[in-house]
Amino acid sequence: MEQLLNGFATALTPTHLLLAAIGVLLGTAIGVLPGIGPAMAVALLLPVTYGMEPTGAFIMFAGIYYGGMFGGSTTSILLNTPGESAAVVAAFEGNPMARKGRGAQALAAAAIGHFTGGIIGTLLIVLLAPFVAKHAVDIGAPDLFAIMVLAFIAVTSVLGASRIRGVASLLIGLTLGLVGLDEMTGQQRLTFGSLHLADGIDIVVVAVALFAVGEALWVAAHLRRKPFEPIPVGRPWLSRADLKRTWKPWLRGPAIGFPFGAIPAGGAEIPTFLSYVTEKRLSKHKDEFGKGAIEGVAGPESTASASAAGTLVTMLTLGLPTTAVAAVMLAAFQQYGIQPGPLLFQRESGLVWALIASLFIGLTLLLVLNLPLAPLWAKLLRIPRPYLYAGILFFASVGAYAVNADIFDLLLMFVIGLLGFGMRRYGLPVLPAIIGVILGPAAEQQMRRSLQLSDGSLTGLVNSPMAIIVYVVVLIIVFFPLIKKFLPKPTPPAASEVEREKVDA
Amino acid sequence: MSVKVWVAVATALLAVLLVPPLLTPGADSGETSQVRSLRVLVPNQPGGGYDITARTAAKAMEDADLLRNAEVFNLPGAGGTVGLGRTVGERGNGKLIMSMGLGVVGAVYTNKSPNSLLDTTPIAKLIEEPDIVVVPKDSPYTSMQQLVDAWKASPGTVQVGGGSAPGGPDHLAPMLIAKAVGLAPKDVRYVPYDGGGELLASVLGGKIAFGVSGVGEYRDQIQAGTLRVLAVTSKDRIAGIDAPTLKESGVDVEFTNWRGIVAPPGITQTDRDKLVDLLQRMQKTPQWAEALQRNGWTDAFAPGDQFKTFLENENKRVATVLKDLGLA
Numbered sequence: 001m002e003q004l005l006n007g008f009a010t011a012l013t014p015t016h017l018l019l020a021a022i023g024v025l026l027g028t029a030i031g032v033l034p035g036i037g038p039a040m041a042v043a044l045l046l047p048v049t050y051g052m053e054p055t056g057a058f059i060m061f062a063g064i065y066y067g068g069m070f071g072g073s074t075t076s077i078l079l080n081t082p083g084e085s086a087a088v089v090a091a092f093e094g095n096p097m098a099r100k101g102r103g104a105q106a107l108a109a110a111a112i113g114h115f116t117g118g119i120i121g122t123l124l125i126v127l128l129a130p131f132v133a134k135h136a137v138d139i140g141a142p143d144l145f146a147i148m149v150l151a152f153i154a155v156t157s158v159l160g161a162s163r164i165r166g167v168a169s170l171l172i173g174l175t176l177g178l179v180g181l182d183e184m185t186g187q188q189r190l191t192f193g194s195l196h197l198a199d200g201i202d203i204v205v206v207a208v209a210l211f212a213v214g215e216a217l218w219v220a221a222h223l224r225r226k227p228f229e230p231i232p233v234g235r236p237w238l239s240r241a242d243l244k245r246t247w248k249p250w251l252r253g254p255a256i257g258f259p260f261g262a263i264p265a266g267g268a269e270i271p272t273f274l275s276y277v278t279e280k281r282l283s284k285h286k287d288e289f290g291k292g293a294i295e296g297v298a299g300p301e302s303t304a305s306a307s308a309a310g311t312l313v314t315m316l317t318l319g320l321p322t323t324a325v326a327a328v329m330l331a332a333f334q335q336y337g338i339q340p341g342p343l344l345f346q347r348e349s350g351l352v353w354a355l356i357a358s359l360f361i362g363l364t365l366l367l368v369l370n371l372p373l374a375p376l377w378a379k380l381l382r383i384p385r386p387y388l389y390a391g392i393l394f395f396a397s398v399g400a401y402a403v404n405a406d407i408f409d410l411l412l413m414f415v416i417g418l419l420g421f422g423m424r425r426y427g428l429p430v431l432p433a434i435i436g437v438i439l440g441p442a443a444e445q446q447m448r449r450s451l452q453l454s455d456g457s458l459t460g461l462v463n464s465p466m467a468i469i470v471y472v473v474v475l476i477i478v479f480f481p482l483i484k485k486f487l488p489k490p491t492p493p494a495a496s497e498v499e500r501e502k503v504d505a
Numbered sequence: 506m507s508v509k510v511w512v513a514v515a516t517a518l519l520a521v522l523l524v525p526p527l528l529t530p531g532a533d534s535g536e537t538s539q540v541r542s543l544r545v546l547v548p549n550q551p552g553g554g555y556d557i558t559a560r561t562a563a564k565a566m567e568d569a570d571l572l573r574n575a576e577v578f579n580l581p582g583a584g585g586t587v588g589l590g591r592t593v594g595e596r597g598n599g600k601l602i603m604s605m606g607l608g609v610v611g612a613v614y615t616n617k618s619p620n621s622l623l624d625t626t627p628i629a630k631l632i633e634e635p636d637i638v639v640v641p642k643d644s645p646y647t648s649m650q651q652l653v654d655a656w657k658a659s660p661g662t663v664q665v666g667g668g669s670a671p672g673g674p675d676h677l678a679p680m681l682i683a684k685a686v687g688l689a690p691k692d693v694r695y696v697p698y699d700g701g702g703e704l705l706a707s708v709l710g711g712k713i714a715f716g717v718s719g720v721g722e723y724r725d726q727i728q729a730g731t732l733r734v735l736a737v738t739s740k741d742r743i744a745g746i747d748a749p750t751l752k753e754s755g756v757d758v759e760f761t762n763w764r765g766i767v768a769p770p771g772i773t774q775t776d777r778d779k780l781v782d783l784l785q786r787m788q789k790t791p792q793w794a795e796a797l798q799r800n801g802w803t804d805a806f807a808p809g810d811q812f813k814t815f816l817e818n819e820n821k822r823v824a825t826v827l828k829d830l831g832l833a
Contacts, residue, residue, distance in 0.1 A: 040579075043556065137710035181583075183697055186615040186671030186832050195590060198583035198616050264706035318709070319725055321702040324550070330702065331557055334721070337799050341725030405580065406587075452696050453712060455661035 004126060007353030011361055016059050020358050023060035024365045027067015032075055036402060037084045038068030039324035046332055054336040055351050059358040061332060062312075065325050066118055066359065069305050070366050073110040077297070078103055078380055079392045081212040083399065086268035086304045088207045088438070089276050092158075092431060093289065093296030095211070100292050103378035108238050109294050110301040111370040113250050117302030118363040120254040121261070121309025125316075125356060132262045132310070133317035133342070139263045141449035142461050146470035148443035151270060153474055154277040155439070160290070160429035169428045172419070173436020176201055177444075184448050196408040201416075203269065205400055206437045209413045210430045212396045214420020216389040221421075223386065237375075246298040249279050253302025254309075261310020267323055268307045269438045275303040290431075309359070316340050316352060540783050542574040546603040548588025549581045557800070558631065558764045559604035562784075565792040571783060584612025584670065586620070593620040595769040599776030602628060606764035610819055611672030614827045623820060626772055627812040629784040630765035632797065633805035635739035636678045637748070639723060639732050640715045641708055649736045649754035652715060653686050660692040666713040668701035672823075672832060674762040675704070678738055679717045680826050682751065685758045690829045708732065719762055720746065721801055739803075763805060765812060781809045 010016065030041045042061050049057035072087035077094030090110060097106040124132075159166025179190045180200030191197040238246070253275055260271035279299040280289045289296055314320045319341035321327035333340050338348055345352055381388065400413040423430060447461070454460020462468055476483075545563055547556045559577050566572035580588040585608060592603045605622070613621050638649065646652040656663040667675030676695060683693045696713055698704040701722040708716040709731060720743065726732045727746065734748040738760040742750055751758045768780055787793055788806045797804055807815055 039550070043550075046560065137706045140707065140710060140712040181615065181670065183670060188617065193617070195583040195587050195616055195618060198586070199581075264703045314706075318705065319702070319722060320706050321700070327700065327702065330722075334800065335557075339725035342729040342731060343725055405578070406582070449696055452694055453664050455664075455694060 003349060003353045004357060006350070007355075007357035008360075010055065010350065010354035011059060011357040016056055016354070016358065017361070019056045019060040020063045020362050021365060023063020024067040024070075024362050024369065026060075027064035027069075028071040028074075028366070028369065029067075030064065031068040031071020031073075031083055031087075033083065033399075037324070038065050039328050041068070042325060042328045042332065046328070046335065049332070054333075054338060055354050057332065057336075058329070058351065058355050059362075061329055062355060062359055063362040063365075065308055065329075066114075066305065066362050067366060068325075069118075069308055070111060070114050070370050073114070073297075073301055073304075074107060074377055075395065077106045077110060078377060079212065079395060080215060081208045081392060081396050081399065082204060085203045085207075085438075086272060086307075088203065088269065088434060089272040089300040090297060090304075091207070091211055092276060092300075093293050096290065096292035097294065097297065098292075098378065098381060102292060102294075103381055104375040105238055105242055105294060106292075106297050107374035107377055108371060109242070109246050109298040111367060111374060112238075112246070113253060113298045113301035114305040114370075115363055115367040116250040117253045117257060117305035118309060118366075119360065120251070120302075121258050121306035122356065122359045122363070124254065124258050124306075125309055125313050125359075129313050129317055129345075132259075132313045136262045136264065136314050136318065136320075139466065140464060141446045141453060142464050143466040143470070144263075145443060145446040145450055145461060146467040146474075147270070148439060148446060150470055150474050150477075151274060151439055152443065153477055154274065155432060155435050157277050157280055158429070158431045158435060160431070162427070165426075165428045166432050169423060169430065170432035170436045172423070172428075173206075173433035174440040175436075176206055176416070176433070177437045177440030183445055184452065194408075196406065196412075200441065201412065201437070202409075203434075203437050205409060205413050206416055207434055208396045208399060209416035210420035210423070210433060212392050213413060213417025214424055214430065216393050216396075217417060217421040218424045219385065219389055242294055245283075245285070245294055248282075249275075249295045249299035250302045252278065253299050253304075254306035257303035257306030258310040260303075261307030261322065262313050263310075264314070264320060264322055268304050270442065271303050271307050272300040273435060273438060275299040305363075312359075316344055317342065319344075540572050540779065542576070542600060543572055543783075544601045545575060545577045546588050546592060546601060547577060547579045547581075548585035548603060548605060548609065550579065553581075554608075555585070555604040555606060555764060558606075561796045561800070562604070562631065562766075562787060562793070565790055565796055566783065566787045568792045569787065569790040571786050571790070583616045583618070584672065585609035586612050586616045586618035589613070589618065589622065589625070590620050592767065592769050593624045596771040597773075598769045599772045599780070602766050602768050602780060604764065605767055607674045607677075607762050607819065607823075608669060608672075610816075610823045611674070611677060611827065614824060615670070615672035615832050621820070622767065622816055624770050625767040626770055626777055627809065627816050628766040628768050628777070628780045629788075629809065630763055630805055630807040630812045630815060631784070631788070632802040633739070633761040633763045634719045634721065634802055635737050635743055635761050636674065636717055637720050637723065637737050637746070638682075638715055638717055638735045638751075639708060639727075640735060641711050642731050642733055643711070644715070644733065646715070646735065647733070649749070649751065649756060652735055653754075653756065655714075656683075657686060657688060660688055661694060663714040664694040664696055666696045666698055666704050666707055666716045668698055668704040668716075668718045670697050671695070671830070672827060673697075675701075675718050677823060677826055678758075678760045680830065681758045681760055682717075682756055684826070684829070685756050690826075724801065761803075761805075765807075765816075777809070784808070 030036050041064055072084045073090040076082040076087040076090040078098050080091050080095040082088045082091055094106040179197050181198050182189055256275045257271045276296055279295040283295045285293055311322050311326045314322055315326040321330045400409045450460045545559045547559045549555050563575035563577050595601050640646050665679045669675040701718045704716050704718055707713050734746055736751050736754050737743050737748050738751055740759050785808055
């Protein structure tokens with residue numbers, strides 16, 4: 001505790017405060033702009049910070065990391081163009097909200113979500129760092145695969161009204177996820193001999209293409225048939241009813257995000273998605289999901305920031321980067337001759353605690369910066385639709401190009417965008433496809449790793465306690481409707497048999 | 506506020522943040538001994554090995570006033586072969602160099618790249634980074650010999666992890682070891698992880714029997730005693746790591762990861778000499794010496810033709826291993 005207070009003393013000096021402010025501003029800007037993620041921003045700033053003392057540099061980097069999380073959801077919500085993978089889920093409910101004129105509320109819910117998620121996550125760093133460091137490495141491939149199976153079960157809740165269309169869309173996503181070199185054997189899959197496809201298709205490109213480009217084309221195709229009105233901009237602040245619906249998701253987020261951030265290969269995509277489905281299941285307003293339910297913004301955003309905090313735990317205590325940003329920050333530590341790992345808290349305790357204190361300060365700065373901005377950002381949607389969508393297309397193109405400065409990515413985005421247009425035309429929901437791209441490759445990788453580890457024996461998938469627990473949960477979820485049927489008052493089996501057939505048909 | 510103002514603000518933001526990186530530095534007059542405006546292509550992500558090498562080298566050259574306006578840019582993809590394709594395509598461009606290493610040699614085969622490193626103009630090999638064979642502290646193996654015996658007895662249950670995809674350095678090293686001890690490549694259970702960091706987690710968690718990776722990310726864990734190093738793959742022992750070389754342990758393999766610089770094909774002799782000279786002078790600067798120290802890299806400077814021969818040999822060696830695996 002005393003160390004933390006000392007940390008605050010270091011972090012609150014004018015220079016460090018200024019660096020934290022620069023970090024969060026840069027981070028927010030980078031998050032808002034397409035194509036430049038926080039990882040690239042930190043990498044580009046690395047040479048600039050050689051001259052600085054390490055504490056200041058890391059305070060700035062942490063500001064960029066959290067700032068990117070805040071900013072990333074802004075474009076996701078307003079323009080349906082997620083700037084980075086952690087913000088993809090924010091578009092699910094955030095964009096429908098924005099189109100209903102509740103953009104400001106969505107942004108505010110996201111900002112407060114990031115704040116609560118980040119603060120709780122950072123508190124957990126303080127409280128749990130040694131514990132997490134000890135147990136994060138116990139999570140292996142079989143456990144992760146079990147969690148993926150759980151996530152796949154959860155996909156059913158985003159399939160939409162028509163199951164068959166939902167599954168078709170999921171399969172499109174899974175197919176897109178197959179593209180690239182097979183990680184286990186190095187064989188090419190669906191690359192058509194193109195080197196550009198060898199690394200697979202980036203989730204951000206798919207999300208931007210299916211969401212933004214597909215929709216821009218759709219709107220363009222219908223512009224003349226429908227009189228278009230500018231999107232209404234409603235009241236700027238969260239109402240009492242909104243707050244009542246969001247406080248629980250804000251608090252639930254860290255419970256999902258933090259552990260995921262901390263485990264190897266965790267990242268932010270899968271926990272944000274899991275948070276989304278959890279909120280949907282728990283919400284009293286299920287019917288609003290897909291049309292702009294505020295819980296669907298609040299939960300995932302809180303999860304995203306908490307997972308960022310979790311990432312920092314494993315990076316600091318194990319020297320183990322679980323995301324690209326953490327990998328770059330790890331490289332930065334090494335540039336200063338500091339090796340994160342089990343000895344870091346003893347050797348560099350001053351730096352570590354100042355860094356943690358600056359996370360609290362950075363988050364507060366971000367909230368102060370982003371909350372008043374929310375209604376202003378939301379006014380962006382007043383732009384008449386033709387110009388707005390032209391702007392969205394411009395942003396999406398710049399984003400896709402800027403990632404690798406490669407025309408190929410641009411073409412790829414437009415091709416997938418056309419696919420998105422086709423999916424809208426034939427009533428295929430877009431969400432399952434996005435989920436397929438996120439989950440498919442991750443699940444395949446973990447399953448094949450498990451099998452490689454067990455020398456091909458299927459028992460390798462269920463040989464850890466955690467995997468077994470997760471599978472039991474999966475079984476309960478799958479069979480719960482059946483069990484429920486028998487629980488309150490046992491109906492004759494014949495009747496339920498008939499009912500089931502009806503459901504199946 | 507009106508819509509116009511917001512459009513203006515957004516445009517201004519865009520201009521401020523995107524234009525500077527897109528502008529290429531113009532050549533301006535300076536002292537004749539300096540090289541002006543050189544572009545350095547990095548064929549992997551920011552923060553990756555080639556990236557850090559390129560940025561460190563560019564910084565050292567600028568600090569020592571050998572070079573003005575170095576612009577480092579990333580063109581990642583397909584294990585570095587997308588960047589390689591670009592470099593080979595820039596035939597005759599004497600103002601572009603690419604940082605690369607052993608990983609690209611393998612990636613050329615696994616990605617079936619139409620361009621090979623032999624198409625480029627080798628400028629210099631800069632550094633080497635030995636691999637280590639590492640087990641968690643509670644592993645039953647305390648020596649390389651024990652590990653090899655167990656591995657030969659039951660290759661299916663002794664899994665090896667590495668921080669690179671098939672064809673990368675961490676994959677080649679255990680394959681070469683397997684070959685040297687008489688194991689068929691198909692029997693090796695190699696589990697690729699996404700970088701040395703993720704591999705570290707599974708070594709610490711005891712998910713795999715042993716890991717093979719660069720020493721860089723592991724020093725702290727080794728010092729803390731949570732990892733045990735069974736052998737280093739380089740020719741000589743490494744300072745600060747208490748482990749024998751593979752040869753001392755009876756495994757006839759010598760393997761180091763290395764990184765260097767190549768230029769596009771067809772550049773003039775003058776351009777080539779200038780670049781070789783530039784890197785030669787950089788290698789002697791105190792800034793570079795300090796950077797080597799800081800990153801734990803071994804100086805392995807080999808200019809021009811020496812590097813060319815080395816590259817040809819490495820290419821052959823990698824091709825043989827990958828052919829055995831059906832990857833080339």
